[in-house]
Amino acid sequence: xxxxxxxxxxxxxxxxxxxxxxxxxxxxxxxxxxxxxxxxxxxxxxxxxxxxxxxxxxxxxxxxxxxxxxxxxxxxxxxxxxxxxxxxxxxxxxxxxxxxxxxxxxxxxxxxxxxxxxxxxxxxxxxxxxxxxxxxxxxxxxxxxxxxxxxxxxxxxxxxxxxxxxxxxxxxxxxxxxxxxxxxxxxxxxxxxxxxxxxxxxxxxxxxxxxxxxxxxxxxxxxxxxxxxxxxxxxxxxxxxxxxxxxxxxxxxxxxxxxxxxxxxxxxxxxxxxxxxxxxxxxxxxxxxxxxxxxxxxxxxxxxxx
Numbered sequence: 001x002x003x004x005x006x007x008x009x010x011x012x013x014x015x016x017x018x019x020x021x022x023x024x025x026x027x028x029x030x031x032x033x034x035x036x037x038x039x040x041x042x043x044x045x046x047x048x049x050x051x052x053x054x055x056x057x058x059x060x061x062x063x064x065x066x067x068x069x070x071x072x073x074x075x076x077x078x079x080x081x082x083x084x085x086x087x088x089x090x091x092x093x094x095x096x097x098x099x100x101x102x103x104x105x106x107x108x109x110x111x112x113x114x115x116x117x118x119x120x121x122x123x124x125x126x127x128x129x130x131x132x133x134x135x136x137x138x139x140x141x142x143x144x145x146x147x148x149x150x151x152x153x154x155x156x157x158x159x160x161x162x163x164x165x166x167x168x169x170x171x172x173x174x175x176x177x178x179x180x181x182x183x184x185x186x187x188x189x190x191x192x193x194x195x196x197x198x199x200x201x202x203x204x205x206x207x208x209x210x211x212x213x214x215x216x217x218x219x220x221x222x223x224x225x226x227x228x229x230x231x232x233x234x235x236x237x238x239x240x241x242x243x244x245x246x247x248x249x250x251x252x253x254x255x256x257x258x259x260x261x262x263x264x265x266x267x268x269x270x271x272x273x274x275x276x277x278x279x280x281x282x283x284x285x286x287x288x289x290x291x292x293x294x295x296x297x298x299x300x301x302x303x304x305x306x
Contacts, residue, residue: 079141086144093151100158178267179301180217180250180286184209187283190296196280205294206249206287213282215273217250220286220301225262225270234285235277238270245292251285252276 187210195202219240226247227239234251238258241247254274258264275282288295 083141083144086148090144090148090151093148093155097151097155097158100155104158178218178220179209180220180248181209181211181215181273181284182218184211184215184284186210186298190294190298197278206251206285207297209273209284209286211273211282211284213254213272213274215284216269217253217271217273217284219264219266219268219270220248220288222263222265223248225258225260225264228256228258228260228262231277233278235279236271236274237277240264240270245290247289249285249287249289251287252279252283 186207188204188208190207191204192201193204194200217238221240221242223240223242225238226241227237229237231237231251234249236253236256237249237251238253238256239247239249250271252273252275253271254276255272256270257272258268258270264270273282273284279285286297288297
């Protein structure tokens with residue numbers, strides 16, 4: 001667009017070329033001036049001369065104010081509803097954490113009165129007042145988001161700790177800690193001895209409990225039955241796999257009470273004492289093997305029990 005300027009003060013005419021950008025800026029400037037003038041007029045009429053407004057103008061302005069208030073209230077309600085839902089989720093997470101904390105306290109052997117998860121923590125101290133700080137909906141939402149992340153992180157860590165404690169507790173239950181016979185005495189210890197059948201010096205890879213036929217045999221620890229049948233040397237024998245390359249053998253039984261693949265707990269009845277296999281009389285032959293090598297049961301049990 002070309003604009004030609006003609007004036008008596010000018011020796012010759014001048015022309016100004018306006019492109020699309022110039023025209024757009026000019027239009028925007030005019031619109032801005034019009035809007036500013038409109039708002040200024042509206043504010044002046046409402047602020048300084050409300051009685052001079054007509055009923056139509058008053059109704060129009062009232063409608064605009066009502067619409068703006070409704071938008072603000074709608075936004076506020078939606079924000080409060082979202083934060084209320086977040087607070088409800090956090091309350092549910094805190095209840096789960098309280099339950100988890102109570103279980104962990106029980107697993108670690110803490111006294112119940114030391115950690116009362118069903119009661120708020122005791123608080124106190126002198127009153128120190130600070131200038132009140134206004135909190136907006138946005139800042140409150142940010143704090144809730146950070147707090148939710150912290151709660152989720154603590155929950156994951158506590159669950160991992162519970163898993164470790166349960167694994168340790170299970171491992172302790174799998175350790176050999178009780179003798180297989182409740183009442184009895186050793187008739188032959190672990191180590192070198194004179195073989196009762198050949199009279200030659202031979203290695204005795206377990207201990208013998210001198211008890212009457214019919215005495216119950218108990219599992220020294222929890223595990224899985226790996227063998228439960230007759231053996232040419234051991235007679236009726238039960239072999240239990242306790243994991244970590246540890247097995248126990250219970251030999252010369254008159255009766256077997258468990259089957260292969262059965263899971264047994266520490267102290268569970270697994271056999272009845274007898275005199276089967278290579279045996280000179282009623283007794284229990286008990287062995288502990290680690291990675292296939294015979295260990296001294298007496299020393300092993302005492303070390304574990306301590």
